[in-house]
Amino acid sequence: MQNRLLPLLYLIISSQAYSEDSITSRSVESSSTANSSLTVPKDDTQTTSTPSESDQQANSDTDSTEQGLTFEPTPPPPEEPPSTTEQHDTPTSSSNNEDIVTTPSENKDNAASDDGIDEELIAELLNEDDSSADDEKKDSDTKDSGKTAVKSKTAQTKSTESSVGSATWLPEIEFGYRSEQGNEDERSLNARLALSHISGRLRNSGSIKIYMKNEDGKEDERDQTYQLQSDYKISPRFYIYGNFKGIDSKYSSYFHDYTVSSGLGYQLTNTETLKIETELGPGYRYQEPNTDEIDDDDPIFPDNVAEPIIRASLTANWKPLDNTSFKFDGTMVSGSSNTRFNTEISIINYITEDIALKISQNIEHLSRVPNNLEKTDTILTINILYAPK
Incomplete structure (x- = not known):
């Protein structure tokens, strides 16, 4: 019995060893094939x-x-793309x-x-x-x-x-008030409303200023100043402008003082930090003095004026800081009767995002004045400015 089982056991062991050797050789051949492949x-x-x-x-x-x-x-300028x-x-x-x-x-x-x-x-x-x-x-x-x-x-x-x-609207509301009581009863109010609209090449702006003064309970002075302007760009630097400025008064020297002008404008620079523009063009001026209110200390002549003029202006807006900006606005109107220079220098400091404190100095200079009066008048104002963005 043992002689019969031994050959059978040997045959089983040898077949198992042969199968393991064949599996091992196949794995080795496959790995060598993968390694030797080019x-x-x-x-x-x-x-x-x-x-x-x-x-x-x-x-x-x-x-x-x-x-x-x-x-x-x-x-x-945009950065160079990678x-x-x-x-x-x-x-x-x-x-x-x-x-x-x-x-x-x-x-x-x-x-x-x-x-x-x-x-x-x-x-x-x-x-x-x-x-x-x-x-x-x-x-x-x-x-x-x-x-x-x-x-x-x-x-x-x-x-x-x-x-x-796109269209951009830039409104501004400015307000200042003064009240004095005691030996004198005097109140004054100055307000300004401005609105600018920019749409592509077209820019429209308008403003109205009101100054009122009451003394001893009665109205003593009242002035309204209007200004409208339209600009149209014809090149990256040049634009055509049309300007109207009018002053109406009931108690001061002039009933009406109107100026109309049109010409060419030029932008020296136009960035977020610095903006400078200058304008030059012909125009027309009409002045109607209030002869009943003219005093010896009023620097005007009691004559009606209707004449052609030359108008020149320079505006600058410098913003060195996020909350502080400086503005300069100068205008010259020259005619045969007189030459007038108006300048306004302003410092604007934003208290919040939309509310700012504005300090302005207005200077008016005339080339001819009667009775050897001073040719230059200066007005200092401190107002609250509301300019929503």
Whole structure:
């Protein structure tokens, strides 16, 4: 019985050892085949579908020209975009795109494998799956980059359209009051309402100033000053303007003092920090003095005036700090009867985002005055300014 079992046991052990050796040899052959396969790296160059440098330069020039034709402050130049061309070298690994080149001996070994499985066919199928997946990934990356470029270009176009075609309203309300009681009963009020509207190349502005003075319970002075102006840009620096200024008074020297002018304006600079504009043009002036109210200390002549004039102006707005700004407004109106200079220097300090303290000094200078009077008058005002943004 033992003689019969021993050969059978030996046969079972030898068959088991043979199967383990065949499995081990197959794993070794597959690993050696993977290691000895020749991989050819591919130099994939991806270029995102963004506009060329010439197109970008043309777009930037167009945007700057369109932006320059508006009265909005000129934004700072944009930063240079990073390069959109990147080169990626595909690493030599079996997970990426690679062409596996096998030698004839390896083909014979693979073909002569005892398990009947064509490993070369499996490797080619796996390689095709990997390459198709990588191609899909590249296509998706290219599409995403193209979409990103289109979105950025669309955003730039929208921002340009919004900056060129949008309308901006800038209202201002200014108020100052003085009351004196005791030996003298005197009250004075000065107020100003201004509104500016900017839409593309067109800018409209208007303001009204009111000054009232009561003494001993009776109205002693009352002046209203109106000013309207329209500007239209014809180039990034030049614009055409039309201006009207009128003064109506019941108790002071003039019943009416009207000035109309039109001409050419020039912007020396137009940024968020500094803005300087100058204007020059012909016009017409009409003055009707109040002969019943003219006193010896009034620096006017009792004659009606209707004459052509030359008007020149200079305005500057400097904002060195976020909460502090300085303004200068100077105007010259010259005619045969007289030449008048009006200047206003203001310091504005914002207490909150919309409320500010405004200190102004107004100076008026006349070239001709009667009775050897002073040619220059100065007025200092301290007001509260409300300018919602």
